Amino acid sequence: MSQTIVVKIGTSSLTQVKTGHLALSTLATLVETLTHLRQKGKQVVLVSSGAVGVGCDRLGLSERPRTITLKQAVAAVGQGRLMRVYDDLFTCLNQPIAQVLLTRGDLIQRSGYVNAYNTFQQLLKLGVIPIVNENDTVAVDELKFGDNDTLSALVASLVEADWLFLLTDVDQLYSADPRDNPNAQPIDLVTHIEQLQDLQVQTGDSRSGWGTGGMITKIEAARIATSSGVRTVITEGKSPQNLEKILDGATIGTHFAAQARPVNARKHWIANVLIPMGKLYLDPGAVRAIGQQGKSLLAAGITQIEGEFQAQDSVKICDLGGREIARGLVNYNSAELQKIKGYRSEKIPEVLGYAGAETVIHRDNLVIYNDPDR
Template sequence: MTDAVELSPTRKSIAAAHRLVVKVGSSSLTTSKGALDQARLAALVDAVAARVDAGCQVVVVSSGAIAAGIAPLGLRRRPRDLATKQAAASVGQQALAHAYAESFARYRRTVGQVLLTADDVVRRAHYRNAQRTLNRLLTLGVVPVVNENDTVATAEIRFGDNDRLAALVSHLVGADALLLLSDVDALYDGDPRGGGASVIREVTGAGDLDGVDASGAGSGVGTGGMASKVEAARVACTAGIPVLLTSAAQAGRALGDADVGTAFAATGTRLSARRFWLAHAAGARGRLWLDDGAVAAVVRRRRSLLAAGITSVEGTFDGGDVVELLDPSGIVVARGVVAYDAGELPDLIGRSSHELPAEQRREVVHADDLVALR
């Protein structure tokens, strides 16, 4: 898709954003053999530098460390086994950082490398540290280049989490918008490689995605796929951050008038760092199943969860851990910090407060430590 589209309010807000997160996938930075493509990287830097020169602060979330290690290690293709992937990432992280530093140097811009693992956004203290570091880099005029630490983060290598990482980083830095760049020019209502699929230009709410099959779109080079990009867009939008999804080949226009690709409107309000962490970053250690009355209290009335509304407990967790709250059909409707250990709850669930000893009448999940997801 190359024709310009009408500038909706969402696109105008993205074009006017003062602080942006730009995520680029491996497939957009690699050659047909899977190695790092210096020309593609330079084209991306050209577009980002133009936006920075216009007064915008930009964080780049970049895949490509494993690809950058392929040539130096003499590999013929992207490795499949974990140990070789980690070795390629170890070598490639240096090569990728050097490539970005050299390319941004053409515009007299300094680059800072920030390597993160899931642990850095799951653990609250690490989350705050990452937030402070990124904000300081931006105020110093540096372009942070964020990547998963693939050398040690095994889950990220297996599942390709950079799309989700970009959404989390967007909230970490208080971004005004998120750009997701890949090898597909927009979101389609089916796999565009099979023909007959139509472009979805604007997404104003979850209903616009009803019947959309994003599972097949994407390349074989990256590991995220279109489904992970749609999920990353959902996470960002529900936190008040609009998203533009398009191809890296359209980076100039995406970072300019935002008149390409698919625009996702912000559907929620900006959450505090703690509430966003609870909703999207923290790792859940267990699950609590609720009856309909408890779901109504937690989701619609934003009340604390009491033991009387719990029907079942799943998982091993301690008081202070994050748990998911499920409705009777098994849908996760909220997340929160539980006040009891898993072993304490079976004797409490289903019982009203007046049936319990005084020391056990506190809320299972207090409203201040709870985020509704519906």
Template sequence: MSWREELKNSKRIVIKVGTSTLTYTNGQVNLQRVERLVREMADLHNRGLEVLLVSSGAIGVGANRMGFKKIPRTMPEKQALAAIGQGALMHLYEKLFAEYGKTVAQVLLTRGDLDERLRYLNATNALLAILGMDVIPVINENDTVVVEEIKFGDNDTLSAMVASLADADLLIILSDVDGFYDSDPRSNPEACLLHEIYEVTDVMEDNSRSRGSSFASGGMYTKLKAAKISMASGVPMVIANSDTPDVIRKIVGGEEIGTLFIPREEKMHARKKWIAFGTVTQGEIFVDAGAEQALLKRGKSSCLRV
């Protein structure tokens, strides 16, 4: 069975919606698109699947409400706009999902929530409890209180972290691009869309450092970072264009939509996932050749010489 066919068996799905998907280029909310995506997610839920929504847009919505033409640079201003926009964003989701009889729950996370093992487990248990109540969690970074040192940096990374800690079967990242190309399609009309990727290389990352829209924080580079986390966690990830009709249904149905990042065959142990992706990196560790072999080849810990 192909990996596309395997996606049909997904039971727990994380869907990340970016600012470029939620809003028009002028910052106004794209109600038609949001309504369509909410309907698709509600229909998945009706089928008995578990859906977790990771949504950007709080700062963008707040900026638009306050009449800003672009996102300010200072952290206090961003935090103020996040506080303004998050409530408006949740109100929109609550209203739209309620039309289909669905209940949503707001979950705001910071990197610090995943850095400590106990808080990581608490976050996991809280998400599982929400899903157990047949509720759809709407997850965002807690931009109002987060400081630079403990930011995820973008919701692409956050969505991959959520897929990892929730042990999801599929991560879908919806954006304004059709998937990952071998070169930038905006500057190269002959760029080729890659339908499957087995490894994210340094060359791919180096060629993907362009940003998104003026109201977005990400771009293809952050999506590749998310793909590395997702693939290492054993979770397949698809990047697709939110403008594609029935995009979520088609992906879950195994159709060749967007770019599929193929995960490792064996999922990492929960504690190893936390060590690899949950903890905030501080300092450096230098290992000798013997320790390198033990860590990479035999999956064992070793005495490290700092």
């Protein structure tokens, strides 16, 4: 079975730092590399930033837009020009491409998630390289991925990729920012994300002024991807030819080891795609019941509620110390939960005045962190 590879390239790699113009030599090398991977039988998806940067260049803007409306307008200008460049370069090598624009709203509905999966699978079967970007022109803050690192991780999970490459403006992850600290130590392999806390890894924002993400967004992307069974690599975007070397076994960049691929795609959707609308705090007994005994969450174990949400919304589930231990889809809205928290299930009809679900979150809609189904 052919390998599926998702490559995300950031604005800092696609553009020249001082001018914001497209770095055409990098783009050309990237296109050649991805086409060669296709010719070798790999299935390839490219998640490309750069629409806003290209739009700024086209409109003569000297800095990235600060308001959402201006950003959306500039992205509309830049997206077409960016795709024109990609199409010209890939056409020179007879490699067909497709544009795929997504918002988180497209994936939040389960039917939309399945439709996106089917579209990607058909494109890959046709030998096409999908080029994915967030649909900045219509996305609203509440339904934004936030950055293309997160988008690429969710796409890698969606297409059941083997590899996710995050191409950025540093060659790998370090214990501190090597541009500021000459004693920063390179990190070659991360077996578990929690390992980075022990190493006291420092993260920062994009330095180029044109990108939106920093190393912290890439680490979060690695968490999402690796929890879906996708090996993830952070490496330098100005050297796209390194992709083939890494696939051939070279130790370049920082590798994040893939965890066991989830057997339950629905639970991955709950844990990583849906946006949590509130928080539930549980007593120690409830934490044990859902975490160690695999039980559903009952109202009796809830001590505190934060946020306003509706039934079937996603919520974070925390222990009394505030540590997130799970996520799930609630059977009650926040107003109802405020009334029934702490009560045993048989008391719920008496408290609410009508019959409700016996569970606040059924175990089938509950994702426990460190759960093999996650």
